[in-house]
Amino acid sequence: PRQDTIALKHGAHRMGNRTDADMVRWRSLRFGQFIHWGLYAIPAGEWNGKTYNGAAEWIRSWKEMPHKAYDQLYRQFNPVNFNPQQWAAQAKAMGAKYMIITTKHHDGFCLWPSKYSKYTIAASPWKKDLLGPMIDAYNKAGIDVHLYFSIIDWNHPDYRASLKNAADSAAGKRFQVFVKNQLAELLQRYPTIKGFWFDGTWDDSWKNDGAFSDELEQYLQALHPGLVMGSRLRADEKGARHFDSNGRLMGDYEQGWERKLPATIADVHGNDWEAVMTVPENQWGYHAKWMGHVKTVNEILEMLVKSVSLNGNFVLNFGPKADGTYRAEEQQLAAGIGEWMKVNGAAVYDGTYAGFEKQDWGYYIRKSGTDSVYMVVFNMPVSGSLRVKLPARTELTGVSMMQGNVALAPEWIGRNEYFIHLPNKQQESPMVILLKTVKGE
Numbered sequence: 001p002r003q004d005t006i007a008l009k010h011g012a013h014r015m016g017n018r019t020d021a022d023m024v025r026w027r028s029l030r031f032g033q034f035i036h037w038g039l040y041a042i043p044a045g046e047w048n049g050k051t052y053n054g055a056a057e058w059i060r061s062w063k064e065m066p067h068k069a070y071d072q073l074y075r076q077f078n079p080v081n082f083n084p085q086q087w088a089a090q091a092k093a094m095g096a097k098y099m100i101i102t103t104k105h106h107d108g109f110c111l112w113p114s115k116y117s118k119y120t121i122a123a124s125p126w127k128k129d130l131l132g133p134m135i136d137a138y139n140k141a142g143i144d145v146h147l148y149f150s151i152i153d154w155n156h157p158d159y160r161a162s163l164k165n166a167a168d169s170a171a172g173k174r175f176q177v178f179v180k181n182q183l184a185e186l187l188q189r190y191p192t193i194k195g196f197w198f199d200g201t202w203d204d205s206w207k208n209d210g211a212f213s214d215e216l217e218q219y220l221q222a223l224h225p226g227l228v229m230g231s232r233l234r235a236d237e238k239g240a241r242h243f244d245s246n247g248r249l250m251g252d253y254e255q256g257w258e259r260k261l262p263a264t265i266a267d268v269h270g271n272d273w274e275a276v277m278t279v280p281e282n283q284w285g286y287h288a289k290w291m292g293h294v295k296t297v298n299e300i301l302e303m304l305v306k307s308v309s310l311n312g313n314f315v316l317n318f319g320p321k322a323d324g325t326y327r328a329e330e331q332q333l334a335a336g337i338g339e340w341m342k343v344n345g346a347a348v349y350d351g352t353y354a355g356f357e358k359q360d361w362g363y364y365i366r367k368s369g370t371d372s373v374y375m376v377v378f379n380m381p382v383s384g385s386l387r388v389k390l391p392a393r394t395e396l397t398g399v400s401m402m403q404g405n406v407a408l409a410p411e412w413i414g415r416n417e418y419f420i421h422l423p424n425k426q427q428e429s430p431m432v433i434l435l436k437t438v439k440g441e
């Protein structure tokens, strides 16, 4: 291993990926659901007859919407059609194995009745906890739950983006205690959660106190051993985020893949990673008027498969409406993804980088620790023939189509290359072929 050049107290504390059971589990799940739900679902990207072109959950920062108006929305938050069992059933049918829910976004509104804030679900007409029933329903459906938590808090009087004087510093200290209290409260109330997904950590007040985020991470690990937390939480003592000043990843996985994916395995530097993706261009919370391209089932499947083929997890975002229901586009998308996953999910779960030379037809995924390699075909060649080049000292012992378990006879091209000829060149969705291999001399 290369030598670190800078001595750091609050840099990375681990070399390489975590190998414990909780992390192995997280890594095997591969497909997650993100949910952005909060007060921003009420204006839904519109105020006073005007449409906000930014992300719906950021509407409070729009000059057209007075803070005062936004900060009264909690008086209307009443998701009468909220059905956590239905939410969990939809996620399960889609094939998601974990879920990340916004406990508190930048606006500071808490979906749980936090005893450290008055700005919570308890003050709304709904009154009751939303997180507890949601976590229970998802867990019952066999889905792990992680909690999104924004450090930026537009509602808290002590939050400062930067600390400019002694009064700011004092407020900053109080704010840190508040954050610690809320996180401990979440762990205490919801002991089945598997991790935190931190956000809103880019302000100077946070970046310039690497000691605090380091201690916070260790404090949470001690309260709840095995917790999974990404690289967005911490900064080192020089203000470097995600990667410390020596270029080493902080946290359990790289959390910077936001609405973008790595292109090749070299881009992930051997680290665990997760990508989060919106359905339209850039909307996380519910926006009544989606702008720009809306991703299709096949586009999402390709992103999921590509992520897994490069050792990553893929998380698809949903933005439920204020009444607790999902827009039709999201319901249809979830159902369409689920249809494919039902047949082909085995290629995704517990999938890893295969170590095969990439071909233009799509992606290889290796079932972790085995000689089973899936080919997921997104770009069918007009010839109907798929080229496979085996790595050195690998033999092909079986080829079959996932759908219907139909055996195929590969044609040997020469050296270590084969063609797989497909009976049908027409395909409406990505098709999967399973290769069985053995290691030779």
Ligand code: JFZ
Pocket (backbone or CB within 6 Å): 055, 057, 058, 199, 200, 256, 258, 276, 284
């Ligand atoms: C943040 C939030 O501001 C946004 O509302 C949403 O919750 C999203 C998941 O996270 O937005 C970001 C954060 C980081 C990057 C981009 C948008 N980034 O690192 O490129």
